[in-house]
């Protein structure tokens with residue numbers, strides 16, 4: 519190992535690591551393979567962004583990491599959290615971990631806050647559930663501390679949920695998730711329902727988390743601007759797979775995967791040259807396309823793409839992508855036939871096969 523200057527955090531290794539993780543839902547039509555073999559790590563105090571169109575499996579992945587999946591779903595592969603094998607814990611052990619070590623921030627704060635309970639009571643209940651015997655003073659101290667981080671004045675401690683604005687309620691939800699000091703938090707589109715100003719506040723707060731609590735965060739959003747501002751790294755998800763992952767600046771300035779490139783283009787053009795979505799829609803996850811799942815929509819598709827799964831490769835500095843075209847420009851040799859552009863007719867035939 520080369521000796522380089524690095525922070526103490528990097529020595530700790532990853533907080534969470536998934537290897538070939540799969541999550542599927544049993545349906546009448548067969549299993550919906552919503553997470554189809556993903557591998558990645560999250561480091562301590564890191565914010566990892568997760569982007570992709572609707573239906574690509576982002577929420578399923580987030581819930582799968584925390585173990586909050588509905589009945590009829592299943593997981594396999596490997597999932598390690600601080601040295602614990604999460605896929606082989608008992609239901610009870612999993613429940614104990616949730617809240618104290620693993621937490622999820624949901625989108626709709628109003629449905630999660632009890633209108634008849636003061637904020638102080640919400641904190642009391644949360645803390646007492648997980649830390650039996652905690653004193654009233656300690657509850658107050660811990661709650662006020664986390665409220666301060668969230669920018670909520672101590673004078674509001676005894677207020678009721680309806681006395682807060684939407685943005686403040688969202689911050690309260692985050693505070694309630696953080697008061698237990700979880701090591702890893704999944705935030706699933708936490709800012710979707712908020713206006714731009716509040717959104718900016720929340721992002722700043724999420725950004726401060728690592729300094730205050732050393733929390734690692736998976737931030738799911740379809741807003742690439744938020745990722746660029748708040749995240750260290752970004753993972754791009756398509757049809758149940760992570761197709762690209764790396765340092766957020768590197769991925770945004772030099773995307774390796776055509777899906778990432780098209781996603782960036784469609785977002786940018788939303789504000790400049792009008793609507794410009796990627797043609798088509800993500801595939802049915804009961805029967806995804808052969809080869810590269812993106813090939814029916816990919817402007818760069820070659821013949822090999824419809825036949826063979828692209829390999830997840832590191833293109834330098836941990837910037838990984840699974841794409842034959844990226845391999846080709848990195849020097850991988852493909853036969854003339856393999857790299858011939860995929861014709862529309864061939865796309866249709868490949869889909870039927």
Ligand SMILES: Nc1ncnc2c1ncn2[C@@H]1O[C@H](COP(=O)(O)OP(=O)(O)O)[C@@H](O)[C@H]1O
Nearest residue numbers: 543550552571572573574575576577578588803
């Ligand atoms: N409870 C469920 N039962 C069956 N299929 C589901 C269920 N929840 C989600 N799905 C399917 O799993 C796929 C991924 O969904 P989801 O994880 O919500 O994606 P995203 O968050 O990226 O929009 C979609 O095809 C969706 O229809």
Ligand code: SF4
Nearest residue numbers: 810813816823841842
């Ligand atoms: S593997 Fe082929 S079809 Fe898939 S994204 Fe790369 S170029 Fe496009």
Ligand SMILES: [Mg+2]
Nearest residue numbers: 576577578706
């Ligand atoms: Mg979702």
